[in-house]
Amino acid sequence: MTTTDEHVEAALQRYGHRADVLLQILVELQARVGWLPSALITRVAHALGLPRARVEGVAGFYSFLHLAPVGRYRVLFSDNIVDQMLGSRALMAQLCDTLWLSPGRVSEDGLVSVDTTSCTGMGDQGPAMLVNGQAIARLDPARVNEICELIRAQRPLDAWPAHYFAIDDNIRRRDALLGSAFVPGDALRAAIALGREGWLAQMQASNLRGRGGAGFTTAVKWQACRDAPGAQKVVVCNADEGEPGTFKDRVLLTRCAHQVIEGMTLAAWAVGAQQGLIYLRGEYCYLRASLEAVLAQRRRAGWLGAGIGGVAGFDFDVEIHLGAGAYVCGEESALLESLEGKRGTPRIRPPFPVTHGYLGRPTVVNNVETLAKCCLIAQHGGPAFAATGTAQSAGTKLLSISGDCARPGVYEYPFGVSIRQVLDDCGAREVQAVQVGGASGVTVAPYEFGRKIAFEDVPTAGAFMVFDATRDIFEVARNFVHFFAHESCGFCTPCRVGTALLRNTLDKLAKGNGSAADLTEIEDLDRLLKQTSHCGLGSSAPNPVIDGLQKFRPAYERHLRNRDFVPAFDLDGALARARQMTGRDDPGAHLDNATEAER
Amino acid sequence: MTEPRKIRLATVSLAGCFGCHMSLLDIDDHLFELAGKVAFDRSPLTDIKRCGPCDIGLIEGGVCNAENVHVLRAFRANCHTLVALGACAVNGGLPAQRNHLDLGRCLTAVFQSRPGMDTGAVPDDPELPLPLDQVHPIHEVVHVDYFLPGCPPSGEAIWAFVSDLLAGRTPRVAHPLLHFD
Amino acid sequence: MSTPHFLLDGLPVPFEEGQTILEAARAAGRYIPHLCWHPEFAPHGSCKLCVVKAAGRYVSSCAMPARAGWEVESDTPALNTRRRTLLQMLFVEGNHFCPACEKSGDCQLQALAYDLEMTTPRFTHFFPDRPVDASHPDVLLDFNRCIYCELCVRASRETDGKAVFALSQRGIHKKLVVNAESGRLADTDFAATDHAAHICPVGVILHKRVGFRTPIGARTYDAAPIRVVAMRTEADDD
Structure with a gap:
């Protein structure tokens, strides 16, 4: 038996005795020990010279770190709406019934615990789950039965059938990025030939905007970081693809890892950074080994390390940090906090990361897709890139398409493609709504299907979830609101309490206990969240509800028990003239002025 | 000239201590003024058992059992304006301090584990209203129009509040009359 | 210029x-x-x-x-309405039973609610279960009233050089924890003389045996509303 101390020693050995790798150490210990007992927390705090409470605070923040015992097999069902539509809840019930346990509880023998987790990024091949952090997709009743047997037999995870863990890329449409063959180093060679200034000028000419959702012009970010005082600049790749319904970064990290890392190196070349960090969401930890292999390959080829491309002083290397189940860490300042081994609480801005980022150093944070696109710009020039897409949205966009359609998967389109076109291509029928941009995005109704995917029309980080006529749009929004309440970091009052209140109010409606007053209350909460939240999580949390109440109001009203209204005029009085004319005074000649509820 | 119609007022204490009613009596001389303006319907001050149609209902206390629910609903159905009077009606108050405890354990602790309670059983007389699993402020059960917090609100605050209501002004209680204790 | x-x-x-x-x-x-x-x-x-x-x-x-x-x-009325809603959220999130709180009259949350004329918590209460920590000889922690301002966290870390407090969990489950494996304040190096012991704006960190030394009615916000007191504090105390 390995003791707690030996585990801690091994983790420290791997990551060093540094406070800023606290999260990585905890992730490692969680994997080794299965949970984080309080003595272990104390031990880690002592070893790193940190207050114990701080370590406990960090461990308590992340969903995949456990301060209380969990099952030796931790089964987490992806709970995004598209997983649910594919039957995830029934499969979870099946697994729980078979193993005689209830969700959220550990089995008495400590063998297994089952729960839900936020979208695991497998919407095109769900229902999906994580077992001890490892992704399994395409679940069905037969596979769930097999999994029950493997758990009962206590078969170690690495002895489970390998095909369980196979994840498909499902690339359905290729364009500039996915359609081109890439020779590692080609883009860098071109950028180095242009010189740092010339390369940045190409980036400016490209009009490339961030693919993570916000759409900030990449070259402006790079320029600001380059111009910021401070020598040790940092390039961070945001691979915390947590937005429900998106998975295109997963595919890029699988298929185009060289482009992504080369993109980071191109950024380093432009801004003068030496250090690169990939923040990989915990759900994608299975990609870590292949990414490490690509990093090693690039070091051997001289595309990472000292004197890249033979240029003296162009030193840059990349390390991978793992997230541990916290959507808010996709927000760039929360991501930086997490990279520093802290709770993923978004920072006060200004100052912005380009001047005060990772460990206070000037830092560029770019999305996976943004970085990969930089290679195209280096290879073919900024103007060529700017010539594609639309005037304000240059280039192509990868969409993660899931939900009610015949061909879910990753589609690459030039910006400006209409939603209708996308729906036709993926084989969607009788579409009631599309959720573009994930839970925080826009609910698009059929009358808007002519709108275009572009920053100036319907912006998106990539998620595209299709709902056909059989779906209840209220339930879709309720799923998203549950997601936000679960993922709120809890820093600011409006988001911490407001998302929980919004969740409770939608649950009230779902139980059939809603009244018109609740809709008013929901709209007031929506406004407060929008106006006063500390970061984008809180301010976008009400989006699905705001859109729903505007475009799919009957879906909400259906859940109201009481919809009283009193007319402004006297109903019985309105019959008086007719009574006079007919001479009638029978009961049928009168109306009761009381409302249904009053009777 | 005809006398102006008297405002009909009902009051009740649900899960409360009658402290708010005591405070209502604390308005001293204003009681005469009040008596001149209002006629009391159901209230501990009258002996009327069921609330009839009223202009104003003042509710003291939160909702802790089935009877509280019936009475509160009857008040809501009959009172044009319903007021939560005092801490317990506003936020559950002292009775709600049991809310983090399991009701079954509370009942066991009171009726089965206490010396002197030798019957050893939780009373099951149908005359007794069953307690709810948690105590709720009244606005969590019915729509409430106005709130006057305080444990209890002072006579002065109650008079200011009721005067506003009677005169048709939006009741406004601010520093130093507004108190939660 | x-x-x-x-x-x-x-x-x-x-x-x-x-x-x-x-x-x-x-x-x-x-x-x-x-x-x-x-x-x-x-x-x-x-x-x-x-x-x-x-x-x-x-x-x-x-x-x-x-x-x-x-x-x-x-x-403005619009912004004060927003602020009132935020206060209502803080009130329903925890257990704020003012009549039994030693801090009543000295509490900034309560005083601000008075000042913004908050008469109802409006929302449905969460009624969370948050046990108190009475382990320390001089100071009691009543987590029911925590509003997560982190003033104690910051004061302990930055002024006292101790880091007695931190936050754990997240979202609506966020909670204040102390720097001890037992989770008890008595097992930390906290002292009643710490700056952190005197900075809580609400009634979480309470000094024992002094609760009602200043009677209700003669407390900070009884005489003047918070908008007056808050301005005075900076000028007079600092």
Whole structure:
């Protein structure tokens, strides 16, 4: 038996005795020990010279770190709406019934615990789950039965059938990025030939905007970081693809890892950074080994390390940090906090990361897709890139398409493609709504299907979830609101309490206990969240509800028990003239002025 | 000239201590003024058992059992304006301090584990209203129009509040009359 | 060159470069409500009570640097309604039973609720279960009232050099923890003389045996509302 101390020693050995790798150490210990007992927390705090409470605070923040015992097999069902539509809840019930346990509880023998987790990024091949952090997709009743047997037999995870863990890329449409063959180093060679200034000028000419959702012009970010005082600049790749319904970064990290890392190196070349960090969401930890292999390959080829491309002083290397189940860490300042081994609480801005980022150093944070696109710009020039897409949205966009359609998967389109076109291509029928941009995005109704995917029309980080006529749009929004309440970091009052209140109010409606007053209350909460939240999580949390109440109001009203209204005029009085004319005074000649509820 | 119609007022204490009613009596001389303006319907001050149609209902206390629910609903159905009077009606108050405890354990602790309670059983007389699993402020059960917090609100605050209501002004209680204790 | 200024509810407020809206307003004798902000510490920006509308955008005035020429709205019915809603959220999130709280009358949350005329918690209460920690000989922790302003966290870390407090969990389950494996305050190096022991704006950190030494009715916010007291504190105490 390995003791707690030996585990801690091994983790420290791997990551060093540094406070800023606290999260990585905890992730490692969680994997080794299965949970984080309080003595272990104390031990880690002592070893790193940190207050114990701080370590406990960090461990308590992340969903995949456990301060209380969990099952030796931790089964987490992806709970995004598209997983649910594919039957995830029934499969979870099946697994729980078979193993005689209830969700959220550990089995008495400590063998297994089952729960839900936020979208695991497998919407095109769900229902999906994580077992001890490892992704399994395409679940069905037969596979769930097999999994029950493997758990009962206590078969170690690495002895489970390998095909369980196979994840498909499902690339359905290729364009500039996915359609081109890439020779590692080609883009860098071109950028180095242009010189740092010339390369940045190409980036400016490209009009490339961030693919993570916000759409900030990449070259402006790079320029600001380059111009910021401070020598040790940092390039961070945001691979915390947590937005429900998106998975295109997963595919890029699988298929185009060289482009992504080369993109980071191109950024380093432009801004003068030496250090690169990939923040990989915990759900994608299975990609870590292949990414490490690509990093090693690039070091051997001289595309990472000292004197890249033979240029003296162009030193840059990349390390991978793992997230541990916290959507808010996709927000760039929360991501930086997490990279520093802290709770993923978004920072006060200004100052912005380009001047005060990772460990206070000037830092560029770019999305996976943004970085990969930089290679195209280096290879073919900024103007060529700017010539594609639309005037304000240059280039192509990868969409993660899931939900009610015949061909879910990753589609690459030039910006400006209409939603209708996308729906036709993926084989969607009788579409009631599309959720573009994930839970925080826009609910698009059929009358808007002519709108275009572009920053100036319907912006998106990539998620595209299709709902056909059989779906209840209220339930879709309720799923998203549950997601936000679960993922709120809890820093600011409006988001911490407001998302929980919004969740409770939608649950009230779902139980059939809603009244018109609740809709008013929901709209007031929506406004407060929008106006006063500390970061984008809180301010976008009400989006699905705001859109729903505007475009799919009957879906909400259906859940109201009481919809009283009193007319402004006297109903019985309105019959008086007719009574006079007919001479009638029978009961049928009168109306009761009381409302249904009053009777 | 005809006398102006008297405002009909009902009051009740649900899960409360009658402290708010005591405070209502604390308005001293204003009681005469009040008596001149209002006629009391159901209230501990009258002996009327069921609330009839009223202009104003003042509710003291939160909702802790089935009877509280019936009475509160009857008040809501009959009172044009319903007021939560005092801490317990506003936020559950002292009775709600049991809310983090399991009701079954509370009942066991009171009726089965206490010396002197030798019957050893939780009373099951149908005359007794069953307690709810948690105590709720009244606005969590019915729509409430106005709130006057305080444990209890002072006579002065109650008079200011009721005067506003009677005169048709939006009741406004601010520093130093507004108190939660 | 004249000092730059911005307009706060229509009246000019001068500021120095780098000053936040709230700081400049205070220096000019103008009150903006706040709970997590404290003159001794860097802006925190979590309570959002100090929300103002600056140049058309809602911002935390404690953290937003002032800009010349900005028009800032603060004491308006619309913003005070937002603030009241935030207070209502804080009240239903925890267990705030004022009649039994030793801090009543000295509590900033309560005083702000009085000042903004909050008469109802409005929302459905969460009634969370948060056991108190009475282990320490001199100080009691009643977590039921925590509003997560982190003033104790910051005071202990930055002033006392101890790091007795931290936050754990997240979202609505967020909680204050102390620096001990047992989870008990008595097992930390906390002392009643710590700055952190005197900074809680609400009734979480309470000194034992002094609870009602100052009678109800003779307490900080009985004599004057918080908008008056808050301005006085900075001038007189610091």
